[in-house]
Amino acid sequence: MTTLTAESLTLDAFLQQPETEPPSEYINGQILQKPMPKGRHSRLQGKLGGAINDVTENTKLAYAFPELRCTFGDRSIIPDLAVFTWDRIPKTTAGEIPDDIEAAPDWTIEILSPKQNANKVLGNILHCLNHDSQLGWFLEPDDESILVLLPTQAPQLYQGDAPLPVLASLPLVLTAEEVFRWLQIG
Numbered sequence: 296m297t298t299l300t301a302e303s304l305t306l307d308a309f310l311q312q313p314e315t316e317p318p319s320e321y322i323n324g325q326i327l328q329k330p331m332p333k334g335r336h337s338r339l340q341g342k343l344g345g346a347i348n349d350v351t352e353n354t355k356l357a358y359a360f361p362e363l364r365c366t367f368g369d370r371s372i373i374p375d376l377a378v379f380t381w382d383r384i385p386k387t388t389a390g391e392i393p394d395d396i397e398a399a400p401d402w403t404i405e406i407l408s409p410k411q412n413a414n415k416v417l418g419n420i421l422h423c424l425n426h427d428s429q430l431g432w433f434l435e436p437d438d439e440s441i442l443v444l445l446p447t448q449a450p451q452l453y454q455g456d457a458p459l460p461v462l463a464s465l466p467l468v469l470t471a472e473e474v475f476r477w478l479q480i481g
Contacts, residue, residue: 304321304324304326306321306366306369306370306371309321309326309371310366310371310395315328317329317330317331317332318362318364318373320370320371320372320373320419321366321370321371321372322370322372322415322418322419323370327415329373330408330409330410330411332408333408333409335406335436335478336375336406336407336408336436338477338478338480339406339434339436339474339475339477339478340361340375340376340406341361342474342477343359343376343404343474343477344359344360344361344376346467346469347359347376347378347465347467350465350466350467351381351465351467355381356380356381356464356465356466357378357379357380357381357401357402357462357464357465358378358379358381358384359376359377359378359404360376360377360378360379360400361375361376362374362375363377363396363400364395364396365377365396365397365398365399365400365423366395366396366397367397367398367399367426368399368422368425368426370419370422372419372422372423374400374403374404374405374419374423375404375405375406376402376403376404377396377400377402377403377404378400378401378402378403378404378462379398379400379401380401380462380464383398383401385397385398399422399423399426399427399428400423400428401428401429401430401462402428402429402430402431402432402461402462403419403420403423403428403430403431403432404431404432404434405417405419405420405431405432405433405434406434406436407433407434407435407436407437413433413435416433417433417442417444420432420433420444421444424444424445424446428446429445429446429462429463430443430444430445430460430461430462431443431444431445432444432459434474436475436478438454439454439471439472439475440452440453440454440471441453441454441459441471441474443459443460445460453470453471454471454472455470455471455472456470456471456472456473457470457471458470459471459474
């Protein structure tokens with residue numbers, strides 16, 4: 296995670312800046328560049344987003360957006376997956392997804408990358424929960440665990456074959472074991 300200096304740069308001023316590659320987030324008045332995703336991160340993000348969308352898009356229950364900038368509560372963050380229930384997906388007057396999303400996702404999912412600060416990532420999940428997100432997942436590929444965070448409960452660590460909590464309206468059953476099995480190719 297690279298911290299870029301921004302003397303007194305406001306959130307509005309940050310949003311007017313050109314995008315960086317990899318993208319940057321605005322957290323507590325600082326610009327923090329996200330690390331470039333590596334292989335395991337990319338694989339988990341793609342498979343998990345696909346698994347969610349496979350059971351939610353056609354039934355118009357929810358949609359998982361990869362790397363979607365969400366700006367709310369004086370932060371502009373980019374969760375690895377931002378899941379919005381169908382009725383909360385922002386839309387333009389033409390019914391399209393807008394470029395600028397100014398809402399917290401219903402479910403935020405973060406995958407820890409090498410050299411990434413775990414507390415910074417957890418801080419983003421907590422920020423989402425403090426702004427009406429219903430669920431947060433924090434995936435740790437090294438120990439194949441998923442920390443599940445809910446607004447008013449103590450975090451729970453999942454490993455193995457116990458079913459993971461998902462948004463109540465979603466017909467999705469996943470386990471940490473299944474999620475991390477996706478790392479195997481073939």
